Amino acid sequence: xxxxxxxxxxxxxxxxxxxxxxxxxxxxxxxxxxxxxxxxxxxxxxxxxxxxxxxxxxxxxxxxxxxxxxxxxxxxxxxxxxxxxxxxxxxxxxxxxxxxxxxxxxxxxxxxxxxxxxxxxxxxxxxxxxxxxxxxxxxxxxxxxxxxxxxxxxxxxxxxxxxxxxxxxxxxxxxxxxxxxxxxxxxxxxxxxxxxxxxxxx
Numbered sequence: 001x002x003x004x005x006x007x008x009x010x011x012x013x014x015x016x017x018x019x020x021x022x023x024x025x026x027x028x029x030x031x032x033x034x035x036x037x038x039x040x041x042x043x044x045x046x047x048x049x050x051x052x053x054x055x056x057x058x059x060x061x062x063x064x065x066x067x068x069x070x071x072x073x074x075x076x077x078x079x080x081x082x083x084x085x086x087x088x089x090x091x092x093x094x095x096x097x098x099x100x101x102x103x104x105x106x107x108x109x110x111x112x113x114x115x116x117x118x119x120x121x122x123x124x125x126x127x128x129x130x131x132x133x134x135x136x137x138x139x140x141x142x143x144x145x146x147x148x149x150x151x152x153x154x155x156x157x158x159x160x161x162x163x164x165x166x167x168x169x170x171x172x173x174x175x176x177x178x179x180x181x182x183x184x185x186x187x188x189x190x191x192x193x194x195x196x197x198x199x200x201x202x
Contacts, residue, residue, distance in 0.1 A: 013043035034176035082123035125157030
């Protein structure tokens with residue numbers, strides 16, 4: 001997946017952690033705490049990404065939908081839709097709520113929104129299967145609802161039934177704002193994709 005990533009060598013990251021930690025010993029600061037968490041991830045050799053930057057960088061496919069999608073890792077399907085009116089014009093929503101929700105329902109992280117940088121572009125609604133997390137990639141800590149999956153959608157479906165699985169996801173944890181830690185990257189095997197294709201609805 002071609003997305004801009006934030007990287008830093010271990011020594012630089014550790015120096016940043018020391019500076020922020022010294023300030024945090026004097027007073028609590030939410031943004032400084034987020035910075036420490038981010039630099040710790042970088043010191044551990046992980047990469048970070050800005051979700052809005054990543055999705056805007058990938059752009060729209062020939063079908064007028066984003067090339068990338070994101071959803072909470074415990075969900076099975078996601079719907080993408082753009083807001084093209086009022087103050088929310090240019091907002092793109094990735095909605096992983098259940099099928100019986102007939103209106104927007106902001107249930108925690110089940111609806112993720114980003115700001116599209118070219119709001120005048122017409123964007124079509126579409127559906128995609130959230131890639132499964134294989135057993136050899138699945139984290140040992142936390143539950144899948146604590147993670148997110150970002151992936152390249154080969155072909156969005158026009159309705160929630162006729163969806164085909166994709167294959168090259170990132171597993172993410174949310175850090176702060178639009179910032180996420182890349183925890184893992186993998187390619188789904190033909191077997192795993194075939195299993196996913198058995199999902200008729202989600």
